[in-house]
Amino acid sequence: MxxxxxxxxxxxxxxxxxxxxxxxxxxxxxxxxxxxxxxxxxxxxxxxxxxxxxxxxxxxxxxxxxxxxxxxxxxxxxxxxxxxxxxxxxxxxxxxxxxxxxxxxxxxxxxxxxxxxxxxxxxxxxxxxxxxxxxxxEVSKTESLENSLISFAFPYELSLEEKNFIPFINFSSRTHGIRRTGSAAIEIAYVGCGRLDGFWAKKLKPWDISAGILIVEEAKGKVTDFSGNNIDIHTDNILFSNGKIHQEMIKILNLGKIFIRNEKF
CATH class of the missing domain: 3.30.540.10 (Fructose-1,6-Bisphosphatase, subunit A, domain 1)
Known part of the structure; x- marks a missing residue:
């Protein structure tokens, strides 16, 4: 090696x-x-x-x-x-x-x-x-979503029907902020070193995520699909986090509608 x-x-x-x-x-x-x-x-x-x-x-x-x-x-x-x-x-x-x-x-x-x-x-x-x-x-030690800084990537072909914007809106009112830089690989690496607490995306390719999967996992983070299942390099939707906010992120990623900050879901 x-x-x-x-x-x-x-x-x-x-x-x-x-x-x-x-x-x-x-x-x-x-x-x-x-x-x-x-x-x-x-x-x-x-x-x-x-x-x-x-x-x-x-x-x-x-x-x-x-x-x-x-x-x-x-x-x-x-x-x-x-x-x-x-x-x-x-x-x-x-x-x-x-x-x-x-x-x-x-x-x-x-x-x-x-x-x-x-x-x-x-x-x-x-x-x-x-x-x-x-x-x-190592990944960050941020304990809660409300104290987190996260990022995401949109698919090249955006579709309102696929509800790409719903997680963005729901996360925006429940975090310190959301970043989108245009380089998924770099943002995933930032989860690994603790600059970001989480990252989610749909329709990435194996070359976008393969290196980042190992970096985040070896940095003691967590990588799953939006349902919390194990992934491979061909998984259609993928979530990286420090592990501590993972379940909160999964919950919001699976909401089918927009909820305001204090609205229960």
């Missing part, structure tokens, strides 16, 4: 430098949806990560956001998001990162999330804890 970690850290930081080299420059933007962007820098970053993995671990399978699944019939699969927060990046909004995870036989054993703007590397090794730039991290 030591060599795998060393290669992963070197690779993710080199890709971070690629992102930094192009920030502030005009981007070539393609649209996968009205708010689902991809730039040439996503592809450059992904190409670098793919090359590194294939040179160092040629027998490993790889799943990436842009290229898709490269199947080597291996017990190991790398899950790669070369640029999480592409819309932010395309607009020079400085909140984006890179996410890389390694799965062995369906179990996440390594997760890394790198914020090149702040030079913050979050990573976790299965059963060995979670770290921020080599400093051990």
């Amino acid at each position: 030591k060599r795998i970690l060393e290669v992963a850290i070197k690779t993710i930081k080199e890709s971070g430098n690629i992102l930094l080299n192009y920030i502030g420059e005009e981007k070539e933007i393609e649209l996968k949806g009205i708010s689902n962007l991809v730039t040439q820098v996503d592809k450059l970053s992904e190409r670098h990560i793919l090359k590194s993995i294939e040179e160092n671990f040629p027998d490993h399978s790889i799943l990436t956001e842009e290229t898709g699944f490269i199947n080597k019939n291996s017990e190991y699969t790398w899950i790669v998001d070369p640029l999480d927060g592409t819309t932010n990046y395309a607009h020079n909004f400085p909140f984006f990162g890179i996410s890389i995870a390694l799965i062995k036989n369906k179990e996440i054993i390594l997760g890394l999330i790198y914020d090149p703007i702040r030079d913050e590397l979050f990573y976790a090794i299965k059963n060995e804890g979670a770290y921020l730039n080599d400093r051990r991290i």
Whole structure:
């Protein structure tokens, strides 16, 4: 694992430098949806990560956001998001990162999330804890939802019929505040280090959440679906928290209507 970690850290930081080299420059933007962007820098970053993995671990399978699944019939699969927060990046909004995870036989054993703007590397090794730039991290100790700061991610295709806004409104009146930065991976990492107390989202992809799942769990947090069930990297709805406010968040996520602050539900 030591060599795998060393290669992963070197690779993710080199890709971070690629992102930094192009920030502030005009981007070539393609649209996968009205708010689902991809730039040439996503592809450059992904190409670098793919090359590194294939040179160092040629027998490993790889799943990436842009290229898709490269199947080597291996017990190991790398899950790669070369640029999480592409819309932010395309607009020079400085909140984006890179996410890389390694799965062995369906179990996440390594997760890394790198914020090149702040030079913050979050990573976790299965059963060995979670770290921020080599400093051990843990989730917050916030005991109640009313004292929490939480965040969320909307799906690319918003739908009022799917009630995406109801949890946002209900949480807004019962917390210190809600944040939405546009980079799910970074926000999940913030749950792991205690900057946020919880995060929820629908319709994220494996490359958005795989590294973050391990980071939060190894930081002594909790990860489930909206019903409190165990999840995998393909789960449609996902909740991260410090564990202490988890049940309160589940309750509010499952409300079917808007309740004002003091209204009982």
